[in-house]
Amino acid sequence: MGFSAKMVAKAIEDNGEENTDSILETLLTLSALENSPPKQQHVDTDDSFSDYEGSFLDDFSDLDSDYENEATAKPVSDADNKMTFLVDMGYSEDEAYAAIERCGVHSSIAELTDFISAAQISKAADVLLGDLPDRPKPKNLNGCSKLNKRRHYDYDAWKKKKPRCFEDDEDETIRLPNPMIGFGVPNELCLTVHRKIPEAAMGPPYFYYENVALAPKGVWNTISRFLYDVEPEFVDSKYFCAAARKRGYVHNLPIHSRFPLLPLPPHTVHEALPLTRKWWPSWDTRTQLNCLQTCIGSARLTDRIRKALEDYDGIRDPPLHVQKFVVEQCRKWNLVWVGKNKVAPLEPDEVEMLLGFPKNHTRGGGISRTDRYKSLGNSFQVDTVAYHLSVLKDMFPGGINLLSLFSGIGGAEVALHRLGIPLKNVVSVDISEVNRNIVRSWWEQTNQKGTLIDLADVQELDADRLQYYMNLFGGFDLVVGGSPCNNLTGSNRYTRDGLEGKESILFYDYFRILDLVKCIATKTE
DNA sequence: TTCAGTATGAAGGTCAGA
DNA sequence: TCTGACCTTCATACTGAA
Numbered sequence: 001m002g003f004s005a006k007m008v009a010k011a012i013e014d015n016g017e018e019n020t021d022s023i024l025e026t027l028l029t030l031s032a033l034e035n036s037p038p039k040q041q042h043v044d045t046d047d048s049f050s051d052y053e054g055s056f057l058d059d060f061s062d063l064d065s066d067y068e069n070e071a072t073a074k075p076v077s078d079a080d081n082k083m084t085f086l087v088d089m090g091y092s093e094d095e096a097y098a099a100i101e102r103c104g105v106h107s108s109i110a111e112l113t114d115f116i117s118a119a120q121i122s123k124a125a126d127v128l129l130g131d132l133p134d135r136p137k138p139k140n141l142n143g144c145s146k147l148n149k150r151r152h153y154d155y156d157a158w159k160k161k162k163p164r165c166f167e168d169d170e171d172e173t174i175r176l177p178n179p180m181i182g183f184g185v186p187n188e189l190c191l192t193v194h195r196k197i198p199e200a201a202m203g204p205p206y207f208y209y210e211n212v213a214l215a216p217k218g219v220w221n222t223i224s225r226f227l228y229d230v231e232p233e234f235v236d237s238k239y240f241c242a243a244a245r246k247r248g249y250v251h252n253l254p255i256h257s258r259f260p261l262l263p264l265p266p267h268t269v270h271e272a273l274p275l276t277r278k279w280w281p282s283w284d285t286r287t288q289l290n291c292l293q294t295c296i297g298s299a300r301l302t303d304r305i306r307k308a309l310e311d312y313d314g315i316r317d318p319p320l321h322v323q324k325f326v327v328e329q330c331r332k333w334n335l336v337w338v339g340k341n342k343v344a345p346l347e348p349d350e351v352e353m354l355l356g357f358p359k360n361h362t363r364g365g366g367i368s369r370t371d372r373y374k375s376l377g378n379s380f381q382v383d384t385v386a387y388h389l390s391v392l393k394d395m396f397p398g399g400i401n402l403l404s405l406f407s408g409i410g411g412a413e414v415a416l417h418r419l420g421i422p423l424k425n426v427v428s429v430d431i432s433e434v435n436r437n438i439v440r441s442w443w444e445q446t447n448q449k450g451t452l453i454d455l456a457d458v459q460e461l462d463a464d465r466l467q468y469y470m471n472l473f474g475g476f477d478l479v480v481g482g483s484p485c486n487n488l489t490g491s492n493r494y495t496r497d498g499l500e501g502k503e504s505i506l507f508y509d510y511f512r513i514l515d516l517v518k519c520i521a522t523k524t525e
Numbered sequence: 526t527t528c529a530g531t532a533t534g535a536a537g538g539t540c541a542g543a
Numbered sequence: 544t545c546t547g548a549c550c551t552t553c554a555t556a557c558t559g560a561a
Binding site for chain 3: 328
């Protein structure tokens with residue numbers, strides 16, 4: 001492919017012989033740099049590349065001594081370097097500037113290019129939907145609607161705002177609140193919250209995005225920036241049920257006049273699982289469970305715990321080191337006491353109950369026990385989501401048109417149904433056939449009067465298809481989605497790669513689709 | 526080949542004490 | 544304010560039985 005021997009040697013040294021993908025990526029990047037015009041090459045060689053945290057540029061910041069020498073001669077900012085690099089990749093200066101402004105100067109090149117791609121896709125839809133003549137167009141881009149100010153916030157806002165001069169945004173990292181009660185939860189004292197939603201975020205449609213709160217650093221900054229600078233609301237579902245579930249929600253819903261689902265679910269393990277009370281030792285001080293995940297504790301583990309306790313049967317309490325071991329494992333795997341010296345993982349129907357789903361919601365129809373745990377572990381906590389969505393009840397007394405992305409086992413649908421909000425038309429998208437079957441089955445069992453359309457892949461939802469559904473239904477009132485967290489959650493020991501991870505990168509499809517819906521809605525106003 | 530069961534840390538937060 | 548101990552986490556890869 002025309003790479004120099006030095007370049008190949010450097011790439012192998014940096015990535016190892018086995019990692020062919022990384023080697024190829026490094027070679028392509030190096031090649032792009034080498035083929036840059038002289039002016040840009042000069043800028044690119046600045047050693048401030050080494051400051052690109054998370055950027056693949058790190059890998060070759062010390063590539064060539066010439067680069068290092070030049071670095072001292074001409075100090076250039078990170079932002080300038082990234083601008084130049086993006087321009088070298090073929091993007092316009094406007095696009096590069098907007099991406100850096102919106103994503104932050106410390107965003108990786110991958111994040112910046114994702115942003116630009118998403119914006120380009122959204123602009124392409126404009127072309128399909130009809131261009132309007134009187135709006136200044138960013139260089140190298142096709143038409144952008146002047147009418148559609150909100151939709152093009154990402155490109156327009158940076159022109160209006162006072163330039164931030166690419167200041168260091170390290171201090172702007174979103175912090176998780178303590179207590180994690182968002183803009184308020186039932187029965188918890190909370191100062192009156194006022195929030196101003198950015199103009200670009202205002203509906204229609206309303207949107208509601210969810211993901212794990214404890215994501216790698218910077219992820220929520222990126223999510224918030226893409227979703228029109230709306231401040232995330234971090235809520236732990238332990239304020240709604242007997243199990244913790246720390247999640248971030250970005251939405252443009254009103255936050256006053258919320259109300260909880262009734263009856264209120266039990267808040268402690270003993271209330272939720274009364275049969276465990278009899279066997280629960282005093283030295284296990286848990287009153288609530290940790291996050292309900294996709295895997296459960298093994299039979300071998302519960303057997304080890306039983307044997308460890310049986311060794312001290314004649315004694316009132318086991319020694320402290322045994323207590324510590326047992327409680328540690330119980331916390332880790334959410335084990336509950338089901339007999340003398342006997343702990344066990346939760347049954348799937350118990351998980352359904354804790355998450356606010358109807359009993360047997362995930363049972364039957366060829367679904368294995370393992371799949372039930374997986375689907376449930378990936379779902380919403382219905383009471384929490386319903387509390388946020390409750391403000392829609394008075395707004396849509398005649399029913400709601402819902403676009404549900406990454407809908408899983410239908411947490412949003414169940415929440416709206418339990419709130420008594422009729423589901424007029426629902427387009428539900430989920431890659432898992434198992435999950436689609438669960439939602440379809442629930443839809444039929446609950447005698448829904450509306451229309452359910454289920455799709456497999458969010459990437460199939462293009463402008464044409466969205467336009468078709470919106471014409472058919474008269475638009476969507478609400479766009480809900482919790483994109484995959486696989487690459488964000490701390491439970492993932494192997495591929496916790498952040499928003500650029502194989503699955504979690506689908507967040508950008510949520511943004512793309514939401515932006516398209518806003519665009520089409522504005523056009524048809 | 527499929528599928529259920531099992532073993533496998535690290536990142537990033539909280540919190541008490543100096 | 545800093546430090547260090549402690550706690551929690553929408554999971555993935557491997558193994559063996561069917």
